Amino acid sequence: MRKTIKAAFLCAAILLTGLYVRGASVQELFDQGNAAYEQGRFSEAQQRYEEVNRQNRGGTALYYNLGNAYYRLGRLGKARLWYERAALLSPGDEDVQYNLGLVKNQLQEKTTLSAPFGRILFSLGGARWFFLMVNCLFFSILLVGLTVEREWIWWGRWVMGFLFLMAALLLGFVNARQGGTEAVVIEPRVEIRTGPGTDYKAGFVVPEGQKLIVFDEINGWVQVGSPDKGLKGWVRSGLIEPIEPPVRR
Amino acid sequence: MKKTVAVIVAGFLFSGVALSSAQDGVTFEAKVDKTSLSMDETLVLQLIIAGANLNISQPTLPPLPGFRAFSSGQSQNYSIINGVMSGQVVYHYSLAPQAPGDYTIPSFTLKAGDQVLTTEPISVHVGSSAGTVRPSPSQSPRSTVPRETRPGRKELYVTTSLNKKTAYVGEPLTLTFRFYSRAQLMSQPSYAPALTEGFLSEDLPPQRQFTEIVDGKEYTVVELKTALFPTAPGKYTISPASLECRVQDFSRSGDPFQSFFDGFFSGGQVITLRSDPIPVEVLPLPAENRPSGFQGDVGQYRISAAVDKTNVQLHEPFTLTVTVSGEGNIKAVSAPALPPLDGFKAYETLSSLNVSKDGYRVQGSKEFRTVLKPDVSGNVRIPAVPFHYFDPRAGQYRTVSSVPIVVTVKPTPIAEDTVTLPSAPALSEGVRVVGQDIRFIKTRGDLRPVRTPFTQTALFKALNFVPPLVFLLTGIWGIYRRKISADLPGHFFRKAYRNAERRRKQARRFLQKKEWAGYYEELDGALIDYLGCKLRVPSQGLTWPVVDDSLKERRFDPETIRDLQKLWEELNRVRFTPSVVSLADAERHDKELADLIRRLEKNWKN
Known part of the structure; x- marks a missing residue:
């Protein structure tokens, strides 16, 4: 019995030490990346941050710093990708939005929403939360109305009903606007072909950093489009990267 | 040439005569050798100036629509009759037709002193190619043969x-x-x-x-x-x-x-x-995929950028040279638009050209030099300069970019012997943006495991259905409640059997613990409540005569009524003297009650 307890303690100690070492190394790598960035060694900083990300660690700070490192290395596509990922996590982060706006300016893209509330509301996650909130309020007030007869409940039902309709429309609009997952072109000047293969003619060319919508994938070729410009075509999957970071299991 | 000299010499020798005869009598005439010709032929046009004074310059040909004119020289002829000189100068032109059609050789104008002389317009028809060689007209001083x-x-x-x-x-x-x-x-x-x-x-x-x-x-x-x-x-x-x-x-x-x-x-x-x-x-150049910065350049081009100094002092000017080279109309290549140069003040751009025609191809390079003055110190980046052009071989637009350049700008050193005299504070010019760059990294941050955002999980989607579902269920429950309220006796009538079974179940729990008082209270309650609900009368105060009358009125089986009476009385008895009851009796009472309720239920259904 005592031997079993000893063995259990030993196992627990090894496990906890392992967890501690893992956690420390991730933080250390992040700090090393920061130090390299501060000293102008942007390539090394980028490698350190990427290593942290490979260990399935994320967060606004890591994504934002990766965006900065790529920006300093002159890779606008990757810089935008990581800023977009950071903005997905923290749509209200002012630094992220500033740097993302700067990259968009360099790509000659218009930034439409500047107020943090608008950015959050018009993001897919924001619209979903907003819908859920209004959904709860609307049905709650209906529920109260089943038992309580008051004038304010009568008015509240109308107001919440209108808000519910607006939230549903907003969610529909944001969903339709995206129509698929978003991706960023990470290589300079990518040719978008009319079909999934090199035998097909190049239909249009997109610069590095351009945001595209992904619709479909066949044999390593991805169907992408730019709904604003009415363009659609196929590109090799390695030339673009989805904004939503892949979840490693 | 010889003839021209002869005209000049003759003019000089006889100038006195010409002057004395003034400008009168000068005529100006246009003649053609034919008014109809084919594309293979050439029209001979003669402009004839005749008179006493021929010291007149050669008439200038106006544009001749449909023809290309070549000068074929001139001839002159002089005579002196009674001391008065007269003569004529004939200017010959070969007119080559450009396309078949009807043309009009317009009037020619000549100024002779105060006189303005004009010729009559001549209509000429040009037919299509005859494909033959024709002999030259004999009157022409030179034979012009198409x-x-x-x-x-x-x-x-x-x-x-x-x-x-x-x-x-x-x-x-x-x-x-x-x-x-x-x-x-x-x-x-x-x-x-x-x-x-x-x-x-x-x-x-x-x-x-x-x-x-x-x-x-x-x-x-x-x-x-x-x-x-x-x-x-x-x-x-x-x-x-x-x-x-x-x-x-x-x-x-x-x-x-x-x-x-x-x-x-x-x-x-x-x-x-x-x-x-x-x-x-x-x-036309295709409108599709035309880059926004495209300035109309067509050909095959490259772009490079260089600076004359990569280490400068603050506010020290240096030159950025952007070179576009390649094949195409290099003279017409427009200056590439410089990206926003944050931290620099840019001056006017000057260009120089180097054209080569080796191999019968127009190629070369065009340099655009811009003087830049750094406004901030540190490593300042000149971004890549893009250049858009249309490649006619590939039939598509292309964009080339130069490599970004980093210029190290050192702060201006302050001379040690400089003495700063106190002066009146200068007026603030307010906040002025002198450079734009990305913001610095975040040194602190939560490095959490990457997970699917909650808004994309199935749980979040399910959460959206909870409020309407709750509302729906509550509504259904409300309707049900209202329905019960409308017919409460009917509701109890329907629930009577289930309620009685539930009380029996409760009674058995007391039986297991041998709590007789509780046991019989439940059994008795089960029976009385059942009868009360079925007879639609309050169970409190329900007496056997009322039950008996009601059952008889409803024509229940007399044996069932008898058994019911027996159980009713026995339960009444043992309820108040539970200590005398054995376990076997208690179990028997439960069975009898269950059997009796089943029989009654059957009767009610029938």
């Missing part, structure tokens, strides 16, 4: 060719003119290049001379090349190029001596050779 220009049949002919018949706006084309000759030329030929309306042209030297065998005959070929750049879309025709040359005319006489003297004294035979017109279709 020749057919088909290769392989004549001793002299010219051709023009274009490397492409369809091109985009701005795409370089090469026009090649060739002069094939087997005859002895008496003078330098006069070349009139093809009219290239709608194109910018650029000569492509050097002129090439070589021999070529055509239909078994050896020709000396002189080749001239011209680069053409279409300026606007549409259908164009490159008009014929023509060449006027003078050759010996051996056809006038069979006598070789006569021909020899003719060769010296007649001036030979003037031949105008003309190439065929070439149709060209110029396509």
Whole structure:
């Protein structure tokens, strides 16, 4: 019995030490990346941050710093990708939005929403939360109305009903606007072909950093489009990267 | 030339006479040798000035629509009658038609002193090509004979060719003119290049001379090349190029001596050779995928950027040179738009050109030099300069960019011996943005495991359905409740059996614990409540006579009524004296109650 307890303690100690070492190394790598960035060694900083990300660690700070490192290395596509990922996590982060706006300016893209509330509301996650909130309020007030007869409940039902309709429309609009997952072109000047293969003619060319919508994938070729410009075509999957970071299991 | 000198000398000798006779009597006339001709022929136009005073400058030809004019020299004739000199000067022109049709040679105007003399307009019809060689008119001082220009049949002919018949706006084309000759030329030929309306042209030297065998005959070929750049879309025709040359005319006489003297004294035979017109279709540049910064440059280009210094002091100017090189109309290449140069003040851009025509292709480089003055210190980045152009070979737009440049700007050192005198505080100019850059990294941050955002999980989606579902269920429950309230006795009637079973179940729990009081209270309650609900009367205060009457009234089985009465009384009895009850009796009472309720239920259903 005592031997079993000893063995259990030993196992627990090894496990906890392992967890501690893992956690420390991730933080250390992040700090090393920061130090390299501060000293102008942007390539090394980028490698350190990427290593942290490979260990399935994320967060606004890591994504934002990766965006900065790529920006300093002159890779606008990757810089935008990581800023977009950071903005997905923290749509209200002012630094992220500033740097993302700067990259968009360099790509000659218009930034439409500047107020943090608008950015959050018009993001897919924001619209979903907003819908859920209004959904709860609307049905709650209906529920109260089943038992309580008051004038304010009568008015509240109308107001919440209108808000519910607006939230549903907003969610529909944001969903339709995206129509698929978003991706960023990470290589300079990518040719978008009319079909999934090199035998097909190049239909249009997109610069590095351009945001595209992904619709479909066949044999390593991805169907992408730019709904604003009415363009659609196929590109090799390695030339673009989805904004939503892949979840490693 | 000799004739011109003769005119001048004659004019000088007889100037006194001419002056004395004033300007009166001067006539001015235009004549053509024919009013109808074919494309293969040349029209001879004579402008005749006759009178006493011929000290008049040569008339200037106005534009002649449908014709290309060549001067064929002039002749003069003087006579002195009674001390008064008169004469005439004739200016000869060869007019080569450009296209078939009806044309009008307009009036010519000549100013002679105070007089303005004009000629009558002449209508001329130009027919299509006759394809024949015609003899020269005898009255002409020089015979001008149009020749057919088909290769392989004549001793002299010219051709023009274009490397492409369809091109985009701005795409370089090469026009090649060739002069094939087997005859002895008496003078330098006069070349009139093809009219290239709608194109910018650029000569492509050097002129090439070589021999070529055509239909078994050896020709000396002189080749001239011209680069053409279409300026606007549409259908164009490159008009014929023509060449006027003078050759010996051996056809006038069979006598070789006569021909020899003719060769010296007649001036030979003037031949105008003309190439065929070439149709060209110029396509507009595609609107699709046109980059926003595209400035109309067409060709194949590269771009590079360089600075003369990479280490400078703050506010020390240096030069950024952006070079666009490649093949195309390099002269017309527009300055690439510089990206926002944060941290620098940019001055005017100057350009210089280096054009090469090696290999008969217009190529070279154009440099755009911009003086920059850094406003901030540190490592300041000059971003990549993009250049958009249309590549006609690939038929698509391309963008090339220079490599970004980092310039190290050192802060201006403050001289140690500088003494700063206190002065009145300067007026603040407010916040001024002198440079734009990304914000610094975040040194602190939560490095959490990457998970699917909650808004994309199934749980979140399910959460959206909870409020309406709760509302729906509550609504259904409300309806049910209202329905029960409307018929409460009916509800209890329907629930009576279930309630009785539930109380029996509760009673069995007391039985297990041998709590007789509780047990019989539940059994008794089950029976009374059941009967109360079924008879739609309150169970409190329910007496056997009421039950008995009601059951009889409803024509229940008398045996069941008897058994019910027996159980009713027994339960009443043992309820208040539970200590005398054995376990077997208790179990029997439960069974009897269950059996009785089942029988009653059956009767009620029937």
